[in-house]
Amino acid sequence: METKKSNKIKVVLLSSIAEDLGWDEKFLTIEGSQMKVFSVWNLINSNLPQDNIIVSINQEITDMDAMINPDDEVAFMPIFTGG
Amino acid sequence: METKKSNKIKVVLLSSIAEDLGWDEKFLTIEGSQMKVFSVWNLINSNLPQDNIIVSINQEITDMDAMINPDDEVAFMPIFTGG
C-alpha cells in the first residue's frame, strides 16, 4: 500500500564551489531517514574551508546543523557577490 | 568728460507678490546715491506682510538692510515652492 520511500537527496553546488569540486549536481543515497547538512558537506568536500559557506535545504537558507530528509535538495554556495 | 550717472533702479516682483501688487517690473528714481532695500519695499508695498519675503540685488539674495545703488535691480519674491 505504501509507495517505497526514496533514500536519495539532491546535492547542488554553486559558483566557485561547483568549479572547485568539478561538478554542480549529484544525487546521494543517505543512510537511515535523516542526515545532518554537515555530514553531507564532509561526504562531498575535498578540502574546501567551511567558513563563509551558505547552505540551503529546498532553497531556503539554513545552517550546517540542519537535518536533511530523503528527496530534499541541499545546496552549498559561497557568499553572494551581487549584481 | 563723465557719463551722466543714472538715478534709477529696477524693481522686480515675482510670483504672488507680482500678482498681489498688479505689476512685475518698474523703474524707480532714487533720492541721493543709495537707498536701503527696506525703503524700496515701503515705497512700493501696498500692505503685504514683510515676513518670508526673499530679497535680491542684482539677482543675488540679500536682506532688507542691504543698500541699493543706481542701476541696480532689486527683486522681491515669496519663498521658493519648488519644482
Added chain:
Amino acid sequence: MRWHLCQFLPVDNLRIKFKILEETFNPYKEFELWEKVNKNSANSFFIGRVRPSDQFGNDLKKLEIVHYKGMTENYIKRYLMKISEKQDDLCIFLLHRIGFIYPNEPIILIAVSANHRGIANKYLQEILEFTKYKVPFWKKEWTFKGSSWVKKNTDLGF
C-alpha cells in the same frame, strides 16, 4: 507674468548640463541621448510628474511654474559646478519645466552618473532637494474653479 524662451545651458563641458524648458519633453529620449556621451557604471534617474490633484484635493487642470530669469539659471549653474568640484567622476543632467504643465506631464528630470551607486544616488537626491527648496521656482495650481499659488513645498512623503 514673465515668459521665457527654451534654454539650453551646457556648463563648461559635457559633465554638467541643464535646460529650462517651456514645452513638454520625453524623459526617456532625454536620458538615452544624454547617457550616450556619459556612460558610467552607476546611473540614477528621477522623473517628477504633475499630480492629478491640487494641494486641497481638487482636480487639477494645470500647474504653472514661474522662475526668475537669469537668477534661477545662475543659482542652478553655480550649485551644479560646486558639486562637480567635490566629486570628480560625476556627470549631471537637470531639466526643469516652466510655464503650464498638465497632469502627468514631467516637470523635472534629473540624471546623475558616477563610478559608484552610492555616489550617484546621493547626488541625485541632493539635486532634487535643491530644486525644491533653494532655486527660485514658484508653483501655481489651476483648477476648473480658479488658481492659487502654492505656499509651501511638497514633503518627502515620510
Added chain:
Amino acid sequence: MRWHLCQFLPVDNLRIKFKILEETFNPYKEFELWEKVNKNSANSFFIGRVRPSDQFGNDLKKLEIVHYKGMTENYIKRYLMKISEKQDDLCIFLLHRIGFIYPNEPIILIAVSANHRGIANKYLQEILEFTKYKVPFWKKEWTFKGSSWVKKNTDLGF
C-alpha cells in the same frame, strides 16, 4: 554551470514586476513601457552597467553572472512583496541580467514609482542594496588572461 531561460515573473498584479534575463536589453525602452501602466508623480530609476575593468584593474573582457534557479526568483519575489505591503502606493520593476555581460552593457535596472519622491528614492536604494547582498547572484570576471570569481561586493563608493 547551469543555464537558464529568460524569465518574466509578474507578481500578483501590475505593481510588482521582475525579470531575470539572459540577453542584453535597452533600459530606456523597458522604463518607458513600464511607466505607461505605472504613472506616478515620483519615479526613480537606476541602471547599473558593467565596468570596463576587473577588481584588479585589468581590462575586462566580460562579466559572468550566475544565479540559483528557483531560489533566486523566490527570494526576490518574497522581498518585493514584503516591501509593497509596507507601502501601498509603490510600483516596482526589477530587471537583472545573468550569463555573459560585456563592458558597458546593463546588468540591472530598477524602477520605483510612488506618490512622493522620498519614498521612491528610499525603496530604490533598498532594492539595489538587497540585490547586491541578499540575493543568490555570483559574479565572475573574465579578462583576456583568464577568469576569477569575485570574492566580495562592490561598495557604495564613499
